[in-house]
Amino acid sequence: MLFISIFYQSGFAQQDGYWDKERATTKEIIVSARDRIVIKTDDFPIGTTELIYRITLLDDNQKMASSLVSVLKAIPDPTGISQGSAGAVFLLSRISGDDKSKYAIFSSNEQALTYQKSGKMDYACLAQETPLSKDAKRLSIDKSACLNNNTGNLWFGFESSNWIMKQKIILEVVPWVDTKLSRGWTLENRKFVINQCKTSALARKLANSDDFxxxxEEKIQKKYKFQEFQNLLLMEQAKVYKDNGESCINETGVSNGVYNDLRSQALNFVKKRDYGNAITQYIRIINDGKATAVDYSNIGFGYIVTKQYGKAIKFLKEGEKLDDTELLVKLNLAHAYLLNNEFRSAKSIYKEYQSQNVNDSLSVTQKIKQDFEVFKKAGIQNDDFERVLKLIEQ
Known part of the structure; x- marks a missing residue:
């Protein structure tokens, strides 16, 4: 019934991974009478999330009937074995000797050596203080203090209960490797790449760069094992971030968010009258080919306030090509002409649109008056301001 139960469990929750028989530990240990000994397992492969261990004490003339690796061939994954000794009965060796031994498991060499000297199991992540002739258990990252994502080895300590004769102990440890984690992409390593990404120039443009x-991180994870990525030169890593960033901008739908964030930053600079930095944000949008007519209007206004009238006219004409009906572009172009001593060109625009609104609540006339006040505060004085105001009030 136990055998059937094991397979019943695994059939419903099979994990994506494998028993790594190539890096399983199998050691025959001779423990002298009344002695303590510590044995280090072979290195666990990257991605080890669980393991099965089996301990068997044999008499001199006894041999193992079958290895733990061969037993596990019949068990697809660890879900077929419940935690603790109860679920591991099926794994126990069919034979064992008369001798018994205490044992403990340690997660560091220092803790194991302390045990070997003192016999105290205080630092053990698992302690078996009742002597046994055989035992088997399943350890997992989520339920055992012995394992975590960075565990590379464990140390098994044995204490002989035979005060006269030596003991022969067979230690077998088989790791279960999670296929995805075997590529080295632990939680800590994924966080590392995401945090590195957040320092990139593109990510810093985003109010929230998480999805991006x-x-x-997912694209890098798919192409590289973590160690492979770490082994790249810094300039190679930077290129990987850049290339994948260009793809992710569109895939994650954050493209609009990037440029809306730049627009928000630009508006904040305008409120502080820092038009130079506002212009920089709009230049980024324009250079990426994501500008709207309003963006061209705003950069044109920034150039006007900073007395760069030629540049203002250039960008505002580009804005007209995008949307010839956007009155903010028209109005700023008129301002630029006016301050660039091209009154006739400015006058024709003011007259053509003076009876219209730039939006549902602000008329062209009101907007002109507001803009002239901004220009005056920026130190821009022009005798033609009064001429224009009289013109539009006629």
């Missing part, structure tokens, strides 16, 4: 950086 997760997209990049």
């Amino acid at each position: 950086c997760i997209c990049i």
Whole structure:
């Protein structure tokens, strides 16, 4: 019934991974009478999330009937074995000797050596203080203090209960490797890449770069093992971030968010009358080919306030090509002409649109008056301001 139960469990929750028989530990240990000994397992492969261990004490003339590796061939994954000794009965060796031994498991060499000297199991992550002739258990990251994502080895300590004769102990440890984690992408390593992404120039443009950086991390994870990525030169890593960033901008739908964030930053600079930095944000949008007519209007206004009238006219004409009906572009172009001593060109625009609104609540006339006040505060004085105001009030 136990055998059937094991397979019943595994059939419903099979995990994506494998028993790594190539890196299983199998050691025959001779423990002298009344002695203590510590045995280090072979290195666990990257991605080890669980393991099965089996301890068997044999008499001199006894041999193991079958290895733990061969037994596990019949068990697809660890879900077929419940935690603790009860679920591991099926794994126990069919034979064992008369001798018994205490044992403990340690997660560091220092803790194991302390045990070997003192016999105290205080630092053990698992302690078996009742002597046994055989035992088997399943350990997992989520339920055992012995394992975590960075565990590379364990140390098994044995204490002989035979005060006269030596003991022969067979230690077998078989790791279960999670296929995805075997590529080295632990939680800590994924966080590392995401945090690196957040320092990139593109990520810093975003108010919330989480989705963007997760997209990049997933693409890197798919192409590289973590150690392979770590072994790249810094300039190679930077290129990987950049190339995947360009792809993720569109895939994650954050493209609009990037440029809306730049627009928000620009508006904040305008409120502080820091038009130079506002212009910089709009230049980024324009250079990426994501500008609207309003963006061209705003950069044109920034150039006007900073007395760069030629540049203002250039960008505002580009804005007209995008949307010839956007009155903010028209109005700023008129301002630029006016301050660039091209009154006739400015006058024709003011007259053509003076009876219209730039939006549902602000008329062209009101907007002109507001803009002239901004220009005056910026130190821009022009005798033609009064001429224009009289013109539009006629």
